[in-house]
Amino acid sequence: MIETVKTLICVENALWRDSVNLVGAARCFAGKNTNEVYALTINLDDTEAEAAITSAFDVVIRAKDDRIHPYDTPGIACCVERLQAEYGFDCVLFPASTFGRIVAPQAAARLQCALCADVVKIEREEDSGGTSGVNFIRPVFDAKMFAAVRGRGDEKPVMASIRAGLFTYEGATAGKKACVREWTPPSPPPESAGLTLLSVRKKAETCDIREKDLLIAVGAGAATCFEEVRELAVSLGGAVAASRKLVDAGVADRSAQVGQSGKTVSPRVYIALGIRGSAQHVAGLQNVGCLVAVNTDKDAPLCALADMVVVSDAAAFVHALHERRTDN
């Protein structure tokens, strides 16, 4: 039976593009049912973001309230609770960013509902009797396995945080505009009072490795040439990425980390220099067009997954690439 499935997506102001892409996740959740996707924005003050959100969602619930600042997670969870009571959503989704990982459990606790965190895939299964259930797929055991998590079916809402880069929203239907509802949030809960925003310091602009078609990733086997690789990647229109070992060693910034506890990337070309290919690193590689592994050990696990393996010292490979580039 076709029914209307209502999904609320809690938008993170700083990473609004990831939140818009969750419309793709809401579609997977709804399957063949009619889909109504709602956005909750709180104090969003960004014209580009607002335009993208109104063309992607069906309804935008726009809250403006100076008492709720972007880090007031109890206040935001309280808003989700109040909206659930008003609209009765079937599903509530959060980006699995630091923001979503903090707000989602608080909202789930307020609503006494289950939460599936860090979801990478959503599958709707129809059985022969015409009823259907939704499986949320998430990594378990340090991403060595994937588990399908399914609610009992009688719970509302189903709540999940979704990893970035795995769902996409492919653009608005021509002329579509969301119905925008201005909304007054409830008074922030007492827990919010413990938070005072003293100042905002803008982080230096770093590129988002998830948006690049070319990534040259550096692992422990290429640590000494990290800076050289960064320059090379930028000069080729790409970016440098890194394994966690390099981030933990302080060589690379955490924003460049690929993997289970880093970012999920889908570049057209991924050149991995001196990266072994642990399950946790590989968990961050989705739909890579061409994977090139450069390693002195041809039996490293990443080599088995690569489209092309270069058995070489990483520094020598980088040097040769540099020379080729300068020659041209």
Ligand SMILES: Cc1cc2nc3c(=O)[nH]c(=O)nc-3n(C[C@H](O)[C@H](O)[C@H](O)COP(=O)(O)OP(=O)(O)OC[C@H]3O[C@@H](n4cnc5c(N)ncnc54)[C@H](O)[C@@H]3O)c2cc1C
């Ligand atoms: C809960 C958890 C979460 C994690 N999350 C992540 C994550 O998000 N991302 C991540 O990357 N890791 C993550 N890890 C760590 C992961 O398990 C590995 O330890 C890490 O990925 C190893 O990094 P590496 O391949 O750079 O280093 P190593 O394992 O040390 O491998 C180095 C590789 O370089 C090769 N090599 C050595 N010398 C050279 C040379 N001169 N030239 C070319 N190749 C050479 C070696 O043959 C080897 O294959 C996580 C671990 C845990 C427990």
